[in-house]
Structures are given as structure tokens and as C-alpha cells.
Amino acid sequence: MKIYIPENANLTHYLFFTGKGGVGKTTTASATAVQLADDGKQVMLVSTDPASNLQDVFETELTNKPKAIADVPGLYVANFDPVVAAGEYRESVIGPYRGILPEAAITNMEEQLSGSCTVEIASFNEFATFLTDPQIDQRFDYIIFDTAPTGHALRMLQLPSAWNNYLDENDRGANCLGQLAGMNEKKATYAKAVATLNNPDLTTLMLVTRPQRASFLEATRASNELAAMGIKNQQIIVNGTLLTHNDAASRAIFAQQQADLANMPATLAQYTAYEVPLRAYNITGLAKIRLLLKLKQPEVKAVVATDVQYPQLDTIVADLIKTDKKIIFTMGKGGVGKTTVAVEITKKLVAQHKTVHLATTDPADHLDFFKTADPAITISHIDEKKVLKDYQDEVLAKARATMKSDDVDYVAEDLRSPCTQEIAVFRAFANIVAQDDSDVVVIDTAPTGHTLLLLDSTQSYAKEVERTASDVPQAIVDLLPRLQDPTQTEIVMVTLPETTPVYESMRLNDDLNRTHMAHTWWVVNQSMLATKTTNLFLQARAQNEVAWIKKVKEISNDHFAVEQWRADFEETLLKV
Template sequence: MQTYQPQSTKLTHYLFFTGKGGVGKTTTASATAINLADSGKRVMLASTDPASNLQDVFDTELTNKPKEIANVPGLFVANFDPVTAAAEYRESVIGPYRGILPETAINNMAEQLSGSCTVEIASFNEFANFLTDSEVDQKFDYIIFDTAPTGHALILLQLPSAWNNYLDENDRGASCLGQLAGMDDKKAMYEKAVVTLNDPELTTLMLVTRPQKASLLEADRAAQELAAIGIKNQQLIINGTLKDPTDLPSQTIFTQQQNDLAQMPASLKELAQFEVPLRPYNVTGLDKLRLVLQSEQPKLTPQPSIKNDYPNLDVIVNDLVKSNKKIIFTMGKGGVGKTTVAVQIAKKLVAQHKTVHLATTDPADHLNLFKTDDPDITVSHIDEQQVLKDYQDEVLASAQKTMKSDDVDYIAEDLRSPCTQEIAVFRAFANIVAQDDSDVVVIDTAPTGHTLLLLDSTQSYAQEVQRTSGEVPQAIIDLLPRLQDPSQTEIVMVTLPETTPVYESMRLNDDLDRAQMAHTWWLVNQSMLATNTTNPCLQARAQNEVEWIEKVKELSNNHFAVEQWQPDFEKVLLTI
């Protein structure tokens, strides 16, 4: 397999790096951007991920406006922050009417534009602006998007067609975003976005994956779904391939990777394939970003093993049982192993005589890999299309009982807005939390950014549900008080012993403090330290872990645990 070298790879003007959370999209996109800028090209790198860590990678504060990176002439970087985007979008809609409409009308517009639907579409507008801006197009040789984890990237990339269709067919000027005045004038921009995404001469989808089964399956799903909406120019980058196994742990990893690569889906085998070998260092800072794609790497020598005497997950589960928690979330950056940890917690709770409802709010639904015949575990996931249909049917049935035909048509039109799916999914989430069929609900959440949007939106979604259906279910009324009750709810923050996941957990910690959400425990997952490996590459990675495990120990006030790396990690769900 050919090593990934941007300058010797056929690249188009627009590049989208996407894939399962934690596969190295941001690292690969950033290293590509630096490599191209160092060759004399002008490059724009933008993140569309609410949980973006570009600021950590470049060690500099970023906003949704392009910022030139010091010591990399020609490279500009931006984060599309959803909160900032939503504030700017609201003002763009409301601003022209200030001083013209009555204050009550202005307040009503502001209320309708206060929900998470607005955050989603505002983020999309920023993305579409960059994708279609002729000035940006002419200023840069390459425009690179570091996208959100696959499930949400799929939603984002399908929005141009969805909103085009909705604007074409909506003739009443209403939607869950309030007045369409802020969107209708962007119809031409949406149409241009669709054309740009579907043009293989302009756009390439760079599918980033790990050499592991679940990651490859996720890449295949993304490839097929995006090809179905016209984005067919695709390349596959396999990140983290281990070379030269020298001991049992490294041989286990090497064998697993080679077996999974040999069994990759047939459609992926048809794509141009490149690899980035596993590196022994954390790829943060310009020096490491420049180094990671180079063929010449520093020589490594074996180092003495470091003793590992950290507590494991049992300590956390024993405390959850002792404190009789009813709702347990696993949260963290994409790819840290939240799903596997959720399954492990569920199994350990059952071993202590608890019944468990195990659920996921992640659109990627990695929980579907977990199979169990244990009667004490109920497994569920949110089928987005089904809950959308159920919600639409319920609202229309209610409206038909009390409204005239024209008013029912108005409601039916409103329910076709793409944002309605977000409302339906939120209601399903509230119902899972409200269930009483088990002693404990364990919820595997979506990657951090979207989880926080979901939790922060409780009150605004309640208002939106009421506006659409005329009533707010008790599950939504009770949701926020339950989530903020430390006697009922615990959030286990899952991280890896690496720079970026720990920084992401620190931001999550601050956000949960502001939201008044209970979060005592941290879990450092997939630690190589305990394996006592003598392989130079893995040993170097293990020694790098100590700094971050100790950091978590300090941040958590000693409420932490460490779970060691497991072979065939992506397959653990099938056997645990």
C-alpha cells in the first residue's frame, strides 16, 4: 500500500476529511494542510466539528474567521463554532426588522430562532458560505474541511439537497427556524453547494480510517451514503498501521490490523488507498505535524518499563452501585471507546444484581455491534427515520382533531422541515431517560459537541415541541431536573492518555459545570502502559501516557480509573 504523501497524490481544490470519531481526521487534515502550504500553496483549513480540536493541534486560539498560522506562510485556519454561528445567523435574520416591526414581533422571532435547530443550520450556513464564496475560492489553492465524526458529517453534507427541496416546496414562509426570510435568499448558494460537492473535478472525499473492522465498516457506510447523494470522488487513508512487530502485544496488534484490512468491504478496495504508519508520538504542534507524513522518522531505542498501579473500571462501577445511580452517561471525544465502556459498565452492573437499559444517542450507532441474550440487559437505539415518522404522524393526528384543513396543511408543511428530525430524536432521547423498565439506564452518547447541543437544548426544544404539537410530554418536562440531580445521574467522562482527548475532556468538564450536570468520574481508556510492551514504537507511546494519566488524576481529584489496551478492541463489543 502506498504511503500517503499529499504532494504526490491527486488532490482537488476542495478536500473533505471524514470518518469515524478518533481515526485521526484532524491530524491528517492538518498535516496535509501544512505539507501543501510548505510547498508554496495557499491553503484554507476549516473545521465543521462542534467538538473541534484544531486549536489544540495548532496550539493557538481560533475563531470562525480565518487566521494565518505563524511559521506556516500561506496557511489559514478557522473553527466554525456553532454558538457564534447561531448568534450571527439570528442577528442576520432579525437585524433588518429592528425599528420596523413591533418589539413583540422581534421578541417572537428571537424566540423561534433560539433552539438547537438554529445552531445546526447556522453551522451549515458557515460551511456553505466557505464552499461557495468566490473570493475564498480564488484566494486559496486548496480548501480543506475537517468534518465532524461520520454520522453528523453525513447529516451536514446532505443538508444542501434537503434544504433546497424544502425551500422549493415551502409556500407558507414558516419552518422550525421561524421566518424563512433568512434562508430563502440563500437558495442559490445551496444549489451551488450541491453542484460543488458533486463535481469530481472540484471535490474529493478523503475517508480516514483505522486498520480496524469497525472503523473500516464506518468508512464504507460513509462512502456508500455519500456516493448515493453524488459525492463519488473518494480516496481512503488508513491511519495508524503498525510496522515491524517485535513482541506479543505488537504482534497481536499487527495480526489484527492485517486480518481486518484483508477483510475490508469490497467497495473500499476499489478506492485509491494510502496509509499513514503508526507514530510513537502525540501529533500536536507544528514540528510533529510536519514530521508525521515524512518517510524519515526518528530512531527509537527500548526504554525501561514503567510500573502501572492505577485503579480500573471496577472502582467506578462499585461507586455507581453504592450511590444507587439511575442514569449513567458515557461521554467524551469521538473514538475514545464510549460504546465499549458503556457495555462494560452495563455488564458489571448486572453482575451486581442490577437490571440495565443500555441505549445510544449516537447516529453512528456502534452499539449495534453488541449482541447479548442476557435477560437483565435491554438494548435499544434511536432509529432516526422511524422516530421522525412517528412524531410526524402523532402531531398530524392531534392537529386533525381540532384544526381546519388549511391549518393542518400548514402543520404538515412545517413538519417536513429537516429540523423536525432533530426534535423527534430529542423526544426519543427524553423517553429513554424516562423509562422505568430497568434499575439503571446506561446511555452511550454521541461525540462531545453534539451531546452538549442535545443537553443544552432541553428548554428550547420543549418550546419547539409545544409550538409544533401544542403540548410538551412529561418526559421532556422532567428531563433537565433529572439530568441535574446528582443523586440520580452520573456522567463518566471517557478519555485516552493523549493530549487532544484530555483537553477535550477538560472542556467537557467546564461545560458540564455550567450546565450543573453531575460528573465525578473519569476513565482513561485503552492504555498501553499496562501491557509491558518492549516494542520500541508501542513502548514510546506507553511512556507518553504517564503525563496524561497523572493530569487526569489531578483534574478528577483522584476520582479516576485506567483501563488497559485490549487486543481486537473494535471487536470487544461482539464478545464482552
């Protein structure tokens, strides 16, 4: 593979950096934007990720409006805040009716527009604006999108066709979910967005991945789904390849990476691929962003190793058993290893004679890689297409039994809305939590933004299910009280000893406090420091971890564990 140098990569006008959470989309997109601007180009960098860290990268406050970066002439950056976007969108729909409709009607509209689907639609509206605005198109040489973790990115990129299809078929104007209010005037914008995404002369998808098997498999899924949608102009960026290897840890990393690179899936191998070597520094701040893609790198100097004994995952599991927790979540930014930690907790609980129901609410469904024949472990996967069809069939069956034909047509049109999928998945999630076939339920949750939207929407979804299906399943009625009960539920926060994952976990910590969710323990995962490596390059990276482990120690009030980097990190998903 060639080293990734933006000016040599045959880049198009629109660039989408996407991939599994934590693979380095934001840093790679940011470094590309800075390098192009430094070369004299006019560049717009936009984040559509609910868990974006662009503010951390550029160390400046950002909004959903373009902001010039003072030290990079020609570069403008916008960071979509989905909460702000949803608020603006909600008010644009409700505002004209204030003072005209009764207060009860306004309250009802606000409730309908309070769910996560509204946030997604609002974010998409802003995304489509940047993608189709002729002034932005003419003003900038390059428009770069730092997209969300793969599952969310796929949903966002599918929305143009999904909403167009819905609006084309919705000849009765039915949209009792509320989120579609005022969408018809957007049809031309969405059609243009679809055409732009599918035009290889205008748009390139930059699939960012790590040199690891699980990351390649995730990238392959994304590549296939995007190609099926017509987005076929793709390039691969393999981020974090190790170049030096002279001790046990570095040799293990190098061997694993080279083996996985040699067996890269054919889907990815057909595209042009570039590599970004692993760097010995954290990519935060403009100076490091500028340095990331340079061929000449600073000399790595020897550092004094820190020798600290940190508590390990066994400490957390012992407490979970002692306090007899029934529901355990692993949460955190995408790519930090939530699935692996969930699997490890499950195995340790089973070793202590517990039966465990291991499940995921993550659209990426990484548990699909995990196989076991242990009778003490039950595994659940949410098949989004199946639960959606089951939900639609259930609602329509009840409607046909009690409604007139015209009213049934109205319900059928409502159920074709993409928002319905959110409700169907939510019901499946509630049923998993409500199960009583095991001593403990361990849930590998979705990346941070999706998880919070799911949990924060519990009450509004319950009301929506009641309106659509006439009755609320007991699993949904009981869900939020159980999640807020610290005697039943524990959230284990998973992070990496790096700037962005820790900051993202801190934001999640604040949100959980506001929603009264029980959370005590933190896991600092894949620590290079804990390996006691003697490789100068890895030692430099390891020393960068010290400050972040200390930060987690403070935030968690000493309720934390550190898990060292392991060569079999992803193989944990493939065997017990």
C-alpha cells in the first residue's frame, strides 16, 4: 500500500470519511482538510456525527455554522449538534401554530417531535443543505464530511432514498409520527443529494479502517451496503499500521497487522488502498493534525517508563457479583471495545456459576462475530429487518380487526415511515431487558450517540407505541424504572487511554447523571502502558496514556480497571 498523501489520492469535490467508530475518521478527515487548505485550496469540513470530536481536534468551539480556522487560511469547519438541530427543526414545525392551536395540541406536537428520529431528520436536513447548496458548492474546492460510526452513517446516507420513497407513496399526506411535517418541500433537495452521492465524478467514499480483522469485516459491510445504494467510488485508508517491531508487544502487533492485511477481504482489496502509519503522539491540536500525514516525522526519543499496578476487570466483576446486578451495560464511544468487554464480563460471570443472556442493541451487531456452545450463555441479536416486519404485521393486524378500510390505509402509510424502524428496534430492546431466562443480562450497547438517543427516548417511545399499537407492552412500561434502579442495573463505561475517547466518556457520564442512570465502573481498555513494552515507539504512546488513566481514576472515584493491549483482542469475539 502507498502512504496516504491527499494531493496524490485523486480526490473528488465531495469526500465522505466513514468507517467503524474509533478507526480515526475524524483525525484523518481533519488532517486531509488542513493539508489541502495549506496547499492553497478552499476547504469545508463538516461533521455529521452525533459523537463528533472535531472541537477536541481543533481545540475551538464549533457550531452547525461554518467557522474559519484562524491558523489555517481557507479552512472552514462546522460541527452538527443534533440536539440543537432537532430543537431548531422542531420549532420550525411547531412555531407557526403557537397561539393558534390549543396548548394541548402544541404539547402533543412537541411530544411527537421529541424522539430520536426527529434528531436524525434534523441532522439530515443540515447535511443535505451542505451537500446541495450551490453557494457552498461554488465557494469551496473540497467539501469533506466526517460521518458518524458506520451504522449511523449508513442510515444517514440511506435517508435520501428512504424519505423520497415515502413521500412519493404518501398520497394521503399521512404523517402521524409528526417528524415528517413540512418535508414535501425538501423533495428536490433530497433528489439532488441522492444524485450527488451516486456521481463518481463528484463524490468519493473514504472508508477508514484499522489493520485488524474485525475492522476489515465492518468496513466490508459498509462498502457492500453503500455500493448497493449506488455509492461505488470508494477508497480505503488503513489507519495505524506499525512500522517498527523489536520487542514482544510490538512484534505481536506487527504480526497481527500483517496477517490481517494479507487476508484483507476481496471487497476491500478491489479498491485503491492507502495507509497512515501509527504515530507516537496523540492527534490533538493543529500542530499534530498538520504533522499526521507528513512523510517526515519527528525522531522518537526514549522515555522513562511509568510502572504502576492498576486494578483489572476481575475487580469490577467481583463487585457485580457481590451487589447481585441483574442488568449490565457496556457503554462508550464506538471502537473502544465495548463488545469485547461485554464478552469478557460474560465469561467471568459464567466462571462464577452465573447464567448470562448476552445481547446487543448496536446496529453494527459486532456480537455476530462471537460464537459459543456454552449452555450458560444465551446470545441475542436484533435483526432490524425482521423486528420491523413483525411490528408492522402486528400493528396492521390489530388495525384490520378494529378499523375501517380507509383508516387501515392511513396506518399502513404511517408504518412505511423510516421512523417506524426505531420503534420496532426499541420494542425488541425492551424485550431483551425484560427476559428472565438467565441470572444476568449483559448488553453490548451501540456507540454513544445512538445509545443515549435510545435511552433518552424511552418515555416518548412508550407513548408512541401506545398511540400506534393501542396498548403498551409491559416490557416497555417496566424498562425505564429498571434502568434507573441502581440495585438492578450497572453501566460499565468503556474507554481508551486517549484524548477523544476519554472526553466522549466524560460527556456520556454527564448525560447519564442527568437521566439518573446507574453507573459506577469504568474500564480503560487496550492499554499499551500495561504491557510494559520496551519498544521506543510504543513506549512513547504508552506514556501518553498516563494522564488519561489518571483522569479516569478521578472521574470514577477510584472505581476503574485497566485492561492491557492483547494480540488476541478481536479473537475474543470469535471463540470462548
